[in-house]
Each structure stands twice: as structure tokens, then as C-alpha cells.
Amino acid sequence: MESIAQQVIFYLLAIVIVICSVLTVTTRRILRAATYLLFVLFATAGIYFMLDYTFLGAVQLAVYAGGILVLFVFSILLTSHPGERTPQASIVKRILGLILAIAGTAICTYALITYPFETIPLTGGELDVKAIGHALIGMEKFQYLLPFEAISVLLLACIIGGIMIARKR
Amino acid sequence: METPMIYYIIISTIMFFAGVYGFITRKNMLMMLISIELMLNAVDINFAVFNRYLYPDAMEGMIFTLFAIGIAAAETAIAIAIIINIFRHIRNIDAENLDDMKY
Numbered sequence: 266m267e268s269i270a271q272q273v274i275f276y277l278l279a280i281v282i283v284i285c286s287v288l289t290v291t292t293r294r295i296l297r298a299a300t301y302l303l304f305v306l307f308a309t310a311g312i313y314f315m316l317d318y319t320f321l322g323a324v325q326l327a328v329y330a331g332g333i334l335v336l337f338v339f340s341i342l343l344t345s346h347p348g349e350r351t352p353q354a355s356i357v358k359r360i361l362g363l364i365l366a367i368a369g370t371a372i373c374t375y376a377l378i379t380y381p382f383e384t385i386p387l388t389g390g391e392l393d394v395k396a397i398g399h400a401l402i403g404m405e406k407f408q409y410l411l412p413f414e415a416i417s418v419l420l421l422a423c424i425i426g427g428i429m430i431a432r433k434r
Numbered sequence: 435m436e437t438p439m440i441y442y443i444i445i446s447t448i449m450f451f452a453g454v455y456g457f458i459t460r461k462n463m464l465m466m467l468i469s470i471e472l473m474l475n476a477v478d479i480n481f482a483v484f485n486r487y488l489y490p491d492a493m494e495g496m497i498f499t500l501f502a503i504g505i506a507a508a509e510t511a512i513a514i515a516i517i518i519n520i521f522r523h524i525r526n527i528d529a530e531n532l533d534d535m536k537y
Contacts, residue, residue: 271437272437275437275441279441279445282445282448282449283445283448283449286448286449286452286453286472287448287452289452289456289468289469289472290452290453290455290456290459290460290469290472295462295464295465298465298468299468302468302471302472305449305472305475306475309475309478309479312442312445312479312482313482315437316482316483316486317486318482318486318496321482321496321499321500324500324503325478325503328503328504328507329471329475329503329506329507332507333471333506333507333510336510336511336514337464337467337468337510337514340464340514340517340518341464343518343521344464344517344518344521344527345462351460351461351462351465352461354459354460354461358458358459359459361458362454362455362458362459363455365451365454365455365458366451366452366454366455367451369450369451369454370447370448370451373447373450373451374444374447377440377443377444377447378440382439382440382487382488383488384438384439384487384488385487385488385489385490387486387487387490392493392496396493397493397496397497400493400497401497401500407492407494409497409501412501416501416504416505419504419505419508420504420508423508423511423512426512426515427511427512427515430512430515430516430519431515431518431519
């Protein structure tokens with residue numbers, strides 16, 4: 266019973282992701298594109314929850330859907346008139362993009378379907394946050410203190426760079 | 435959890451190539467940035483799915499996704515700062531008008 270519910274939820278998420286990611290790149294109104302991107306990000310968080318990575322899903326919701334999307338919407342409103350339609354790209358460019366996208370999807374899907382992945386039957390359940398915390402702040406093998414600190418320096422540089430670039434002279 | 439792994443990967447493939455299509459066809463720089471976000475998101479799904487189905491005892495893929503989300507946030511913030519600065523100078527954010535900045 267539970268597995269049927271999971272299947273239904275998975276297919277719903279899959280449909281939302283496919284339709285909304287195609288609409289994101291085909292709609293002519295830029296604010297709508299941002300809204301469709303929001304739905305894609307929500308469905309991605311749903312996929313993380315289905316994979317039992319609940320912490321990752323929460324981070325995805327907080328950082329992407331909560332933070333980056335707000336930045337996008339603000340900058341769209343600052344740089345364009347609401348309801349404005351962006352001009353269509355030239356027909357050559359659109360056909361080229363379509364061919365590239367369809368060929369890429371076909372080749373990748375073929376390669377992935379024919380490759381014999383050895384999936385391991387799943388054990389355990391949800392990954393607890395304590396394990397993630399120990400992995401992030403540890404110096405042993407398979408622990409990630411150095412990248413963690415590097416990211417913190419990167420974020421500091423990003424704050425300073427953002428202020429320097431965006432301030433008025 | 436009985437959903438086969440290949441379904442997840444096909445979804446993320448479609449998402450990635452939707453991003454590629456958008457990156458090629460859009461002129462507006464914000465739309466190009468949105469397409470890049472789609473591609474990044476597809477790659478993040480792949481990391482998590484491979485981790486879960488191929489190496490369920492490890493957590494490298496998940497940690498990598500965490501770091502990728504953090505870096506994506508930083509990158510987007512800087513890119514939007516640059517785009518707004520360009521808009522202040524040339525009142526336009528189309529990628530083909532960018533060479534106006536040279537003169």
C-alpha cells in the first residue's frame with residue numbers, strides 16, 4: 266500500500282518537473298519563467314524527500330526556493346516591465362537549440378539505459394542529522410572540515426564582491 | 435523506495451537539456467541564469483540518486499550536493515549583482531548588447 270502511494274507521488278513529481286522545466290525555457294514572459302523554476306525546485310525537494318535525504322530537501326527549500334528565487338524575482342522586477350514579452354530568438358537558433366537538446370537527451374538516455382548499473386538493495390532509512398554534522402566538522406577520512414571552511418571563505422568573498430560590484434560610485 | 439534508479443536519472447536528463455535549450459535560445463541574461471540553475475539542479479539530483487542507489491552506506495554524494503547548493507547560491511548572488519550593474523550602465527540586459535560596455 267505504501268509503495269503504491271510512493272509510486273503515485275513519484276510520478277506526480279516527475280510530471281511536474283518535466284512540464285515545468287520545459288515551460289521555464291519556452292515561456293515568453295520572464296516572471297512566469299521564474300515561477301515555473303520555483304515549481305521545479307519544489308519538486309526537486311520532493312525528490313530528495315522521497316530518497317530519504319530529508320536534510321538535503323530542507324536545504325533545497327530554504328536556499329533555492331527561499332533565497333535564490335527571491336533574488337531572481339527582485340532582479341526581474343528591477344530590470345524589466347511586468348508583463349513584457351521577451352523577443353523571440355531567431356528561427357535558426359531555436360532549431361539549433363532544439364536539435365541539440367533532443368539529440369543530447371536521446372544519446373544520454375540511451376547510454377544510461379544500456380549501462381548495467383549495479384544497484385544495491387536499500388537498507389537503513391533516513392540519514393540522521395547528527396551523522397551529517399559529524400561528517401561536516403571532522404578531519405578524519407570521509408569528513409569534510411576543509412571544504413566546509415573553504416565554502417565559508419567563498420561566501421565571505423561573495424558578500425564583499427557583491428557589495429563592491431553593486432554599490433553606486 | 436522501489437522506484438527504479440533509471441527513472442530519476444531520465445527526469446534529471448530532461449531537466450538538464452531543457453536548461454541547455456534555454457541557454458542557447460535566450461538573449462536576456464537573467465533567463466540564461468535561470469537556465470543555468472536548471473542544469474545545476476539536474477546535476478544535484480544525479481549526485482543524490484547515485485549516492486542513494488549505488489552506495490547507500492556512504493554519504494559523499496549528499497555532502498557534495500550540499501556544497502554545490504551553497505556554491506550555486508554564491509554564484510547567483512554575484513551574477514545578479516553584475517547584471518544589475520550592467521543594467522545601470524546600458525539600460526538593457528540582453529547578452530548581445532554587452533559589447534557596448536567596451537566603449
